[in-house]
Amino acid sequence: MGSIVVERAVLSGEVEISGAKNSALPLLAAALLTEEEIVLHKVPVLSDVETMIDILRTTGKKVIFEKETNTIRISGPILHTHVPYDLVRKMRASFNVLGPIAALMGEASTPLPGGCAIGVRPVDFHIDGLKRIGFEVNYDHGEILAKRGTKLEEVTVYLPFPSVGATEHVMSAAAILPGITIIENAAMEPEIVDLQDLLNKMGAKISGAGTSKIVIEGVKKLHGCEHTVIPDRIEAGTYAIALLVTGGEGLLKNVNPSHLDALWFVLEKTGAIIKKGSDFVEVKSWNRWKACDVNVLPYPGFPTDLQPQIIVYLSLADGTSTVTENVFKTRFAHVGELVRMGADMRIMENTVFINGVNKLQGTTVMGTDLRATAALVVAGLAAEGTTEVTQVEHIFRGYENVVNKFERLGAKIKYIPGGVPEI
Numbered sequence: 100m101g102s103i104v105v106e107r108a109v110l111s112g113e114v115e116i117s118g119a120k121n122s123a124l125p126l127l128a129a130a131l132l133t134e135e136e137i138v139l140h141k142v143p144v145l146s147d148v149e150t151m152i153d154i155l156r157t158t159g160k161k162v163i164f165e166k167e168t169n170t171i172r173i174s175g176p177i178l179h180t181h182v183p184y185d186l187v188r189k190m191r192a193s194f195n196v197l198g199p200i201a202a203l204m205g206e207a208s209t210p211l212p213g214g215c216a217i218g219v220r221p222v223d224f225h226i227d228g229l230k231r232i233g234f235e236v237n238y239d240h241g242e243i244l245a246k247r248g249t250k251l252e253e254v255t256v257y258l259p260f261p262s263v264g265a266t267e268h269v270m271s272a273a274a275i276l277p278g279i280t281i282i283e284n285a286a287m288e289p290e291i292v293d294l295q296d297l298l299n300k301m302g303a304k305i306s307g308a309g310t311s312k313i314v315i316e317g318v319k320k321l322h323g324c325e326h327t328v329i330p331d332r333i334e335a336g337t338y339a340i341a342l343l344v345t346g347g348e349g350l351l352k353n354v355n356p357s358h359l360d361a362l363w364f365v366l367e368k369t370g371a372i373i374k375k376g377s378d379f380v381e382v383k384s385w386n387r388w389k390a391c392d393v394n395v396l397p398y399p400g401f402p403t404d405l406q407p408q409i410i411v412y413l414s415l416a417d418g419t420s421t422v423t424e425n426v427f428k429t430r431f432a433h434v435g436e437l438v439r440m441g442a443d444m445r446i447m448e449n450t451v452f453i454n455g456v457n458k459l460q461g462t463t464v465m466g467t468d469l470r471a472t473a474a475l476v477v478a479g480l481a482a483e484g485t486t487e488v489t490q491v492e493h494i495f496r497g498y499e500n501v502v503n504k505f506e507r508l509g510a511k512i513k514y515i516p517g518g519v520p521e522i
């Protein structure tokens with residue numbers, strides 16, 4: 100695998116935020132629910148999106164990705180209901196095609212998914228949810244086989260934790276099943292609202308996304324439509340933190356500021372200056388920023404996908420901070436690497452205690468998953484000297500044109516290619 104080499108720089112300027120990866124993936128899975136054409140705009144060019152396109156193509160769907168315009172066109176029938184291991188192991192979100200294919204075709208099979216190495220990530224809520232809405236789900240030699248069965252006229256799926264993936268999976272499959280499905284303790288992320296918007300444009304009858312109770316009134320058939328993917332709040336948050344941690348200032352364009360309220364709250368508490376517009380945000384650093392305690396929670400709490408990046412920022416704050424991870428409780432692979440760069444922090448259970456230091460020092464560090472790798476690149480931009488982030492291809496799963504975007508903000512950054520990430 101390759102590396103990114105970065106040097107210390109004060110970033111400034113403008114950055115255009117791409118469409119959200121975590122919206123694009125479930126929207127692509129939902130496109131399986133109709134033979135008619137679905138046109139998606141602002142789809143980011145990312146390796147995870149390419150993987151989902153490959154999955155759709157193995158089912159027989161026709162997919163055209165116009166990368167210059169970030170537009171995807173999906174059409175045609177599903178011809179195959181098995182998704183091969185080679186694709187599913189690359190990305191956890193691939194599991195979300197199981198329910199839609201089985202709902203439409205009567206059955207589907209897929210191996211258990213892979214994905215970012217951020218602790219054990221089971222799919223039990225997905226499977227329990229599918230069973231509640233009438234599927235027979237069996238597990239055999241690493242393969243999951245789902246068969247559509249009889250669904251009760253009204254059924255409630257209670258999620259023990261507001262899982263984003265399980266909420267999206269049940270929502271999409273139930274859209275074309277008879278009767279009413281209610282999801283209680285649903286995830287409330289903006290990407291769930293985006294999925295509801297797409298499904299409703301396709302003819303579904305879904306309400307409540309963005310709250311903890313989603314009501315799905317099943318319809319017989321869905322149809323084609325056009326839809327624009329919402330801005331990527333995690334990409335926006337990463338660039339905001341990068342600008343601030345290097346002592347810079349800048350403008351983020353194509354952002355929905357209300358999707359990141361938890362981040363702005365933390366940054367403002369540390370002393371950063373944040374100016375929010377209708378679809379943009381300006382950020383400006385403030386001398387040596389103050390420490391802050393961060394509690395990582397499902398939306399609208401502080402996002403787990405910005406936890407590694409905020410730890411980098413707080414490693415250079417004045418005072419002692421804590422970051423408590425409540426979504427993926429062992430997601431701390433980046434902490435050891437940051438300590439190697441001179442950060443002073445230690446982990447106790449699911450909390451990182453951070454004593455702010457005056458500087459980080461460049462060295463060779465290893466990317467272990469998508470967001471940890473992004474955080475290490477951000478740390479490298481703030482660290483003295485040169486930082487090499489190895490196994491860096493993880494970053495291309497979630498950050499479109501990342502090297503180019505950082506360059507335009509004034510970073511001295513170079514990608515030394517390796518292979519495609521194997522997770």
Ligand code: UD1
Nearest residue numbers: 121192219220221222223224225260262263264265426427
């Ligand atoms: C999605 C995001 C990911 C983000 C995460 C949490 C996509 C493509 N990925 O992942 O970037 O970090 O939400 O915001 O949208 N859990 C179970 N059983 C299950 C499902 C989940 O125990 O069946 C647990 C997980 O281990 C985790 C928690 O629930 O501790 C939340 O996971 P979930 O919200 O499902 O994350 P993903 O949908 O995989």
